């Protein structure tokens with residue numbers, strides 16, 4: 001019987017399976033699709049996040065000219081951004097998986113039961129797999145993880161993107177646009193709709209990636225609305241799509257409730273609500289937090305008597321220690337603000353945000369700052385921003401004070 005059974009073979013599953021095996025544990029995997037199936041999503045990340053982990057070789061492309069547009073602009077971000085080389089990263093983890101002899105089963109986890117020494121997962125086809133601990137990495141709608149009930153509607157990040165060739169360059173050569181919130185190409189009535197921005201990259205050789213994105217909205221903004229907005233944005237620049245090489249429809253939840261941390265299965269990745277609630281990023285978090293989770297699981301399984309419930313408790317504690325929980329509530333408060341702002345205030349807020357010290361906004365976006373550092377950055381922002389934004393933030397304190405209370409008392 002394996003020490004750990006990992007459910008799912010996305011970025012969370014493959015990275016954690018490797019981290020667990022590196023700790024000397026015997027690991028098996030169960031995935032609905034073959035682990036070699038190419039990951040469908042395009043993953044972007046700040047270069048310094050991968051550099052800090054010694055992993056910048058896993059970048060397919062990088063941009064030094066990174067900007068954002070709010071009402072006008074551009075605002076220079078002076079921070080290098082990159083696209084993950086999915087094939088290489090996935091290949092790296094599959095290579096590690098082979099090296100450590102991780103056995104992958106094909107099937108969909110449907111149910112889990114727990115004994116005092118091991119857990120048993122049953123697949124939809126009726127196959128049974130046992131391990132001392134089960135880790136669910138099956139994504140944002142996980143197979144086994146239970147979440148704390150929440151009444152608040154789930155807000156989704158939605159995006160419609162095209163990789164292709166255009167009649168003229170949609171953006172300046174060699175540039176990456178993190179967010180272009182300019183909306184003067186939209187008729188006045190449409191500007192009242194929830195604001196969306198475009199995320200754009202010059203991929204080289206005359207190919208560009210342009211993606212109309214709704215940061216977060218409940219319910220999700222429809223793909224056809226995003227597609228139409230992207231067309232209008234490009235048309236206003238006098239740009240026509242000539243050839244679409246790839247179309248990306250992106251939809252994932254931003255403020256999923258936290259997992260129930262008393263259950264005897266651990267989660268990781270989307271399954272463990274690890275998406276940054278105010279930005280949607282998660283890849284850096286996977287790479288930073290996986291090794292600590294693997295270490296805690298390995299330590300807890302050192303004793304032959306450890307039950308799945310005990311090992312899971314150790315895992316949840318390593319993944320979601322108190323300070324991280326507090327930051328999560330603060331980010332969720334931030335998300336509520338971003339969703340509540342009208343276009344004008346959103347532009348003002350984000351302009352002031354990117355005028356903070358780079359270490360302050362970078363630490364917020366990557367979730368690498370401590371709680372006191374984030375609070376300090378938010379106080380500076382509050383002091384510098386416009387009165388309507390301050391008013392919006394104060395109204396949010398009344399509307400979502402429970403999130404701030406949890407930041408103080410989690």
Ligand SMILES: Cc1cc2nc3c(=O)[nH]c(=O)nc-3n(C[C@H](O)[C@H](O)[C@H](O)COP(=O)(O)OP(=O)(O)OC[C@H]3O[C@@H](n4cnc5c(N)ncnc54)[C@H](O)[C@@H]3O)c2cc1C
Pocket residue numbers: 007008009010011012013030031032033041042043044045107108109110137138139140143248249250251252268269270271275280281282283284
């Ligand atoms: C289009 C898109 C673009 C994104 N872009 C970025 C980005 O640029 N940067 C960033 O940081 N984040 C991004 N995200 C957010 C997040 O990083 C991704 O959603 C990421 O793929 C989540 O990884 P995961 O491994 O947790 O889940 P997934 O990638 O969803 O993998 C889940 C795995 O579990 C398997 N599975 C599912 N159900 C079962 C089951 N019952 N039994 C067994 N196996 C099962 C699946 O086959 C799959 O292998 C993006 C998300 C989307 C959807």
